[in-house]
Amino acid sequence: MTHTTKPVKRLLNLMMFGIALTCAAELSATEVAETEQPDEAAQPTQPAPDKATLPTAENINLSEPVVEPTPPAPKTNTTGEESKQQTPAAATPAKPAAKKDAKPAPKDVAEPSPAQPDQTETHEAAPNEASEADTAQAPAEEAAPSESTQATSESTTTPVDDTLSQQTQEEPWVFLDTLIMKGSTTRLSWSPDQSFEGIETPTPVLIAHGAKPGPKLCLTAALHGDELNGIEIVRRVLYNIDAKELAGTVIGVPIVNLQGFHRSSRYLTDRRDLNRFFPGNPTGSSASRIAYSFFNRVISHCDLLVDLHTGSFYRTNLPQLRANLRSPEVVALTQNFDAIVVLHSEGARGTLRRAAVDAGIPAVTLEAGGPMELNEEHVEQGVKAINTLLDKNEMLNTISFWGTPQPTFYRSQWVRTNRGGILFSDVKLGGKVRKGDTLGVVTDPITNFRQVILSPVNGRIIGMAVNQVVLPGFAAYHIGITPRTVNQYDEITPPPASEEIIEEDARID
Numbered sequence: 001m002t003h004t005t006k007p008v009k010r011l012l013n014l015m016m017f018g019i020a021l022t023c024a025a026e027l028s029a030t031e032v033a034e035t036e037q038p039d040e041a042a043q044p045t046q047p048a049p050d051k052a053t054l055p056t057a058e059n060i061n062l063s064e065p066v067v068e069p070t071p072p073a074p075k076t077n078t079t080g081e082e083s084k085q086q087t088p089a090a091a092t093p094a095k096p097a098a099k100k101d102a103k104p105a106p107k108d109v110a111e112p113s114p115a116q117p118d119q120t121e122t123h124e125a126a127p128n129e130a131s132e133a134d135t136a137q138a139p140a141e142e143a144a145p146s147e148s149t150q151a152t153s154e155s156t157t158t159p160v161d162d163t164l165s166q167q168t169q170e171e172p173w174v175f176l177d178t179l180i181m182k183g184s185t186t187r188l189s190w191s192p193d194q195s196f197e198g199i200e201t202p203t204p205v206l207i208a209h210g211a212k213p214g215p216k217l218c219l220t221a222a223l224h225g226d227e228l229n230g231i232e233i234v235r236r237v238l239y240n241i242d243a244k245e246l247a248g249t250v251i252g253v254p255i256v257n258l259q260g261f262h263r264s265s266r267y268l269t270d271r272r273d274l275n276r277f278f279p280g281n282p283t284g285s286s287a288s289r290i291a292y293s294f295f296n297r298v299i300s301h302c303d304l305l306v307d308l309h310t311g312s313f314y315r316t317n318l319p320q321l322r323a324n325l326r327s328p329e330v331v332a333l334t335q336n337f338d339a340i341v342v343l344h345s346e347g348a349r350g351t352l353r354r355a356a357v358d359a360g361i362p363a364v365t366l367e368a369g370g371p372m373e374l375n376e377e378h379v380e381q382g383v384k385a386i387n388t389l390l391d392k393n394e395m396l397n398t399i400s401f402w403g404t405p406q407p408t409f410y411r412s413q414w415v416r417t418n419r420g421g422i423l424f425s426d427v428k429l430g431g432k433v434r435k436g437d438t439l440g441v442v443t444d445p446i447t448n449f450r451q452v453i454l455s456p457v458n459g460r461i462i463g464m465a466v467n468q469v470v471l472p473g474f475a476a477y478h479i480g481i482t483p484r485t486v487n488q489y490d491e492i493t494p495p496p497a498s499e500e501i502i503e504e505d506a507r508i509d
Contacts, residue, residue, distance in 0.1 A: 056172070056179040057186040062208065062239045173209055173249070175301060183211030183244045190253070190298055192290040201262075205298065206234070206252040208241040214248025214395050218302035219386065221253065223275045223309070223352060225260020225267070226371040230308025233368070233382040241396065248395045251302065256294065264372065266312060276348070278355035295355065304333060304393075305356045305363035306386060315475075316370030317463045318430045319381045322347070324354075325410070325494050329362040334492050336392035337364075338385040339403040341462060343480060344410045344495050370466065409480035410495040412462065417442050419451045420471045427477070431461050439477050442470060458482045 172179040176188045186209075189202035219237065221230030231254045238252040255261050259269045268274055272287035280292025299305065311317040320341040323334045334342055347354035347365070356363035366385065369378040390396040417423065425440040427433060433455040442451045453476065463478030470476065 054174060054177055054179050056181065057184070057188060057207070059181065059184040060186050062185040062206065062241065175207065175251075176205065176297065180207060180209045182209060183246075184209055185238075185241070185243045190294065192293040201258050203253065203255065203258055206238040206254070208238060208243045208246055208250045210246030210248050210395070211244050212247040214246070215303040215393060216249040216251065216301060217304045217306070217390070217393075217395065218299060219250065219252045219306050219308065220256055220299075220352065221308040222255040222261055223257055223307065224273070224312065224371070225255075225257045225263065225265050227266075227308075227310040228372065228374050229310050229369045229379050229382065230366075231255060232374060232379045233308055233366075233386065236379070236383045237386050246396050248393075250390075250395075251298070253298065266371070275352055276350035278350055278352045279359065291352075295352075299352070299356060299361065300359070302356070302361055305353070305361055306389070307353050307356075307363065307365045308382065309365055309367050311367070311370045311463055314370070314468050315463060315465045315478075316429060317367040317478075318461070319366070319368040319378055319385070320462055321385075322353070322365040322367060324357055325408075325492065327357060327362070328494075330357060330364065331492055331494060333362040333389075334364060336389050338381075338388040339406050340381070340385050341406045341460075341480070342408040342492055343412055343462065344408070345412075367463075407460065407480070407482075408492050409459070409462070410483055411481040412459075413457060413479050413481060414475045415439060415453060415456065415477040415479065417451070417453065417470050417474045417476050418472060419444065419449070420474075421445060421449075421451070421469070422467075423465060423470045423474075423476060424467050425464060425476075427461050427464070429461055429464055432459070433461060433479065434458050453477070455479065 172181050174180075176190060178188055180186060186207050188205045188207060190205050191202040219234045221227070221234045234252040234254040238250060241250060257268065257274050259265075260267055260274075263269070266273070268287050268290070270286050272285065274287055274291060277285070277287045277291040279295040280290070281288040282292050283289075284292075309317075318341060320343055321334055321337060322343050322345045323330045324346045325331055325334070325342075325344040326346070345365075347357075351365075353363045353365050366382055368382045369375040387396075387398045391398045419442055421442040421444040423440055423442050426438050427440070433439065435455055435458050437455045439453045439455055439461075442453065443449070455477075457479055459479040459481045461477060462480045465474070465476045
């Protein structure tokens with residue numbers, strides 16, 4: 001018994017040893033393959049797709065409002081005189097029923113058919129209508145097509161060939177992997193690919209591609225999901241553009257931050273501010289990857305950028321442009337707007353505006369109103385400003401909305417509360433103040449202690465908090481400081497060297 005078990009044990013040991021060697025070899029091969037795999041960020045960029053393989057965008061008339069169809073009126077039982085009036089119409093025999101018992105006409109007798117289209121309707125006749133007219137003829141005539149059928153086929157194929165030849169000569173523009181014809185408006189979508197497979201939500205992109213050459217203007221809104229005024233501004237501008245009269249292209253992204261918009265939140269789902277991560281990083285955090293995708297797939301195609309925003313955290317802003325006036329290209333862009341307040345600001349690092357300017361794309365921020373509200377006056381002023389920009393850039397002939405000249409501020413200052421309590425303001429948005437004027441009062445609801453907030457400078461209220469409960473240090477009033485060395489109503493120019501530019505609290509709004 002002992003002699004028979006030893007060979008078996010040896011055989012089993014050899015088999016186990018062989019299996020172990022095989023597993024070790026496979027594991028080492030896998031590790032080598034993983035170490036030799038190149039990093040995604042180091043991979044070469046994909047070649048440009050062939051235009052012949054790209055889909056063509058559907059031409060949608062954005063200037064026509066979509067009207068919900070009226071539902072049919074419910075049927076009601078009629079009695080008396082109404083039923084008598086309807087009886088003759090109901091008793092009228094239908095044409096198909098009369099045709100059912102009719103015998104086919106002889107070959108040599110031409111029987112008029114109501115279904116046969118006359119010569120004036122041949123060009124509009126659908127293929128199925130022509131086939132029904134042919135079936136009404138004698139069986140002997142079905143073998144040879146009628147002259148009207150031949151004329152119909154020729155008239156329908158010729159315009160299609162002409163249209164295709166015109167499209168090939170127009171050299172369509174490629175955007176978001178789609179061919180866009182000149183003089184057309186359409187809706188596409190951009191997806192950051194940062195969600196689970198199958199539940200990602202593409203971001204709508206509205207496009208008006210003009211029939212004439214010109215610059216590409218991008219309008220972006222709702223980078224913060226709780227800012228609504230910009231969404232309505234983009235909608236009104238894009239849906240009132242006739243692409244056949246447009247020179248250039250207008251790209252509108254009404255809701256960039258869909259994650260925040262769905263939750264009525266300023267931030268992404270990971271509590272990050274998307275407008276602090278541009279131009280982004282393809283291997284960084286989720287917010288950085290979204291910013292990278294949006295900047296490279298959409299913003300990099302723009303020649304000009306207007307980023308629409310509102311105030312934050314129960315603050316409201318006077319309609320104003322924020323622009324880096326040290327850039328000549330940005331100054332030229334700012335001068336083409338309607339009469340609107342301009343505030344010099346380079347912008348915080350990571351903002352879309354600053355990243356665009358650093359990439360050579362002139363950009364401004366259009367602030368109007370506060371979060372989670374739709375203010376008709378602020379929306380209308382924003383629409384007028386952008387329409388004037390289109391007109392001044394010779395992209396579209398619109399009515400110029402020249403109003404009262406507005407000042408340009410090269411400096412601004414936030415005034416903060418020193419105590420907590422209930423804030424009530426004594427000033428209004430856009431009002432002028434002088435040093436020492438009362439801006440508001442903070443009252444402690446328990447001790448009844450009152451703190452009066454005074455203006456430290458001469459200027460204008462360009463942003464302020466709504467009446468609310470505040471904590472010590474809360475930024476309550478944003479004052480544009482009146483320049484000391486230049487006329488604030490003069491033509492917009494770079495800030496003078498004698499003016500000290502203070503970039504204070506750039507992250508507040």
